[in-house]
Amino acid sequence: MTDPTPATTDPAAPRVAGLQLAEAPEAVLAALAARRRGDAPTHGGRVLSYVYDPGVPALDDLAADAVRAMQPVNGLDPTTFGSVAALERDVVAFARDLLGGDEDTVGTVTSGGTESCLLAVQSARDTWLAARGLAPGQARPRLVAPVTVHAAFRKAAHLYGLRLDLVPVTPSGAVAADVLAARVDDGADDVALVVVSAPSYPHAALDPVAEVARRAADAGVPVHVDACIGGFALPFWPDLPDWDLRVPGVTSLSADLHKYAFAPKGASVLLHRDRDRQRAQYFATTRWPGYPVVNPTLLGSRSGGPLAAAWAILRALGRDGLGVLAGRAREATLALRAAVGGIEGLRVVGDPAGPLLAVAADDDAAPERRVDPHRWADAAAERGWVLQAQPGLDQDGSVRLPHTTHLTVTPVTADVLDDLVPALVAAADDVRGVPRPDVSAVLGALPLLDADAPLDSAAAASLLGAVGLDVAGTGDDPEDGGAPGVGPMAPLLALTEELPAPLVERLLVELLARLVEPRS
Numbered sequence: 066m067t068d069p070t071p072a073t074t075d076p077a078a079p080r081v082a083g084l085q086l087a088e089a090p091e092a093v094l095a096a097l098a099a100r101r102r103g104d105a106p107t108h109g110g111r112v113l114s115y116v117y118d119p120g121v122p123a124l125d126d127l128a129a130d131a132v133r134a135m136q137p138v139n140g141l142d143p144t145t146f147g148s149v150a151a152l153e154r155d156v157v158a159f160a161r162d163l164l165g166g167d168e169d170t171v172g173t174v175t176s177g178g179t180e181s182c183l184l185a186v187q188s189a190r191d192t193w194l195a196a197r198g199l200a201p202g203q204a205r206p207r208l209v210a211p212v213t214v215h216a217a218f219r220k221a222a223h224l225y226g227l228r229l230d231l232v233p234v235t236p237s238g239a240v241a242a243d244v245l246a247a248r249v250d251d252g253a254d255d256v257a258l259v260v261v262s263a264p265s266y267p268h269a270a271l272d273p274v275a276e277v278a279r280r281a282a283d284a285g286v287p288v289h290v291d292a293c294i295g296g297f298a299l300p301f302w303p304d305l306p307d308w309d310l311r312v313p314g315v316t317s318l319s320a321d322l323h324k325y326a327f328a329p330k331g332a333s334v335l336l337h338r339d340r341d342r343q344r345a346q347y348f349a350t351t352r353w354p355g356y357p358v359v360n361p362t363l364l365g366s367r368s369g370g371p372l373a374a375a376w377a378i379l380r381a382l383g384r385d386g387l388g389v390l391a392g393r394a395r396e397a398t399l400a401l402r403a404a405v406g407g408i409e410g411l412r413v414v415g416d417p418a419g420p421l422l423a424v425a426a427d428d429d430a431a432p433e434r435r436v437d438p439h440r441w442a443d444a445a446a447e448r449g450w451v452l453q454a455q456p457g458l459d460q461d462g463s464v465r466l467p468h469t470t471h472l473t474v475t476p477v478t479a480d481v482l483d484d485l486v487p488a489l490v491a492a493a494d495d496v497r498g499v500p501r502p503d504v505s506a507v508l509g510a511l512p513l514l515d516a517d518a519p520l521d522s523a524a525a526a527s528l529l530g531a532v533g534l535d536v537a538g539t540g541d542d543p544e545d546g547g548a549p550g551v552g553p554m555a556p557l558l559a560l561t562e563e564l565p566a567p568l569v570e571r572l573l574v575e576l577l578a579r580l581v582e583p584r585s
């Protein structure tokens with residue numbers, strides 16, 4: 066069948082009388098390319114977070130072509146655009162088969178991990194409320210999870226009015242099944258959902274899914290497995306305990322297509338073991354004078370592009386192809402784990418499951434031989450490798466989690482190990498014995514603040530200036546993206562750990578908000 070909406074072949078010569086393009090498409094694209102020039106590289110393995118490069122250019126081309134083919138379609142209405150339903154069925158079937166579901170497992174393709182997590186929580190909350198004949202706002206049920214659970218669940222609790230009940234983890238990022246399960250099997254009737262991760266983002270800890278799910282099921286509490294990062298990689302990891310829908314008591318699972326299924330950003334899948342919990346995720350209304358609204362996800366109109374790209378990549382790779390790529394990422398992860406473990410003054414945190422790991426200072430080393438992980442990340446950045454600094458965390462009534470540096474490992478990492486490993490070793494040599502930045506002078510120079518008083522944007526901006534962050538942004542050249550490239554992370558992270566979290570959060574909002582304000 067031919068597409069009823071043919072592309073204009075010569076867009077420079079619009080067919081609409083009186084329409085004159087303000088700028089030729091080639092010039093617009095050149096301007097776009099100029100703005101992209103300052104970006105971190107998305108390919109080649111230099112950035113060890115955010116991007117998931119399979120190292121297979123043909124997949125990039127396939128995804129781009131699939132997006133283009135689907136571009137004009139509105140995913141809002143699969144009854145008008147049947148292709149949307151057809152592709153989504155295929156993706157859900159693939160994920161269901163890979164992740165231990167059965168014929169009753171249903172699912173939805175969402176715009177990403179955060180949306181999958183939000184919807185899992187919303188469905189759990191509304192199911193909990195409905196069972197008690199309550200409306201939203203009439204009760205605030207609990208969401209129980211290890212403190213390492215992805216921030217998307219904090220966002221979900223915030224948006225949907227749940228109380229977060231976070232369980233401390235050991236400094237290696239592991240949660241004791243007993244401690245977690247005790248929060249649900251104490252007879253409490255107010256838990257809407259337990260969330261465990263496979264694995265956790267900060268430390269790659271595989272939470273004790275089976276034990277927690279068994280105890281939660283006994284208490285009648287649903288369990289969501291957040292496999293956003295692990296979902297398309299862990300199925301190919303040997304020697305792991307069951308962690309997916311095979312585990313009785315697991316009621317839903319999220320897995321990001323735009324991570325280890327290598328789709329462009331904008332695709333994740335949320336699976337539910339049972340139909341009714343998925344139906345609770347929908348929003349429907351006929352009580353307005355427009356078209357009947359039936360939304361399985363948070364958006365209304367949405368692009369079919371990310372779905373088509375994810376579908377195309379899954380179809381091209383198949384399960385075997387995914388397995389080969391996961392195997393490459395695993396090889397690289399094991400090599401990095403050994404290499405980092407061999408660097409004096411650093412240590413790999415815990416027992417990472419999957420293609421990611423966190424690195425902390427080795428406290429067994431003498432202070433002058435220790436390597437601060439954020440200094441290390443900054444030194445690696447000087448050498449052209451971008452690692453992700455993670456803050457330490459005080460856990461209420463429990464041990465403090467150390468600050469760490471995160472590495473997400475992709476198949477292409479395996480191709481660059483010969484450059485990466487020596488760079489990581491040299492970066493550690495650069496900063497061995499250098500302590501964390503002392504931020505007391507900066508802190509001392511800050512005006513005294515009432516921690517409870519809200520900051521307005523002007524006050525926040527002046528505070529940012531006081532701590533040395535240029536809110537006007539660099540790159541005043543309108544020809545480039547003006548990426549702020551915040552500079553060394555070690556001082557910034559040290560500072561954020563010293564200031565009250567609400568203040569830091571407000572300052573970061575200001576920083577990011579100013580970044581997109583029009584420049585006069």
Ligand SMILES: *Cc1c(COP(=O)(O)O)cnc(C)c1O
Binds near residue numbers: 178179180217264293
């Ligand atoms: C990435 C991630 C998310 C959130 O996914 P986004 O696609 O960034 O919204 C949730 N949970 C885990 C464990 C993740 O790694």
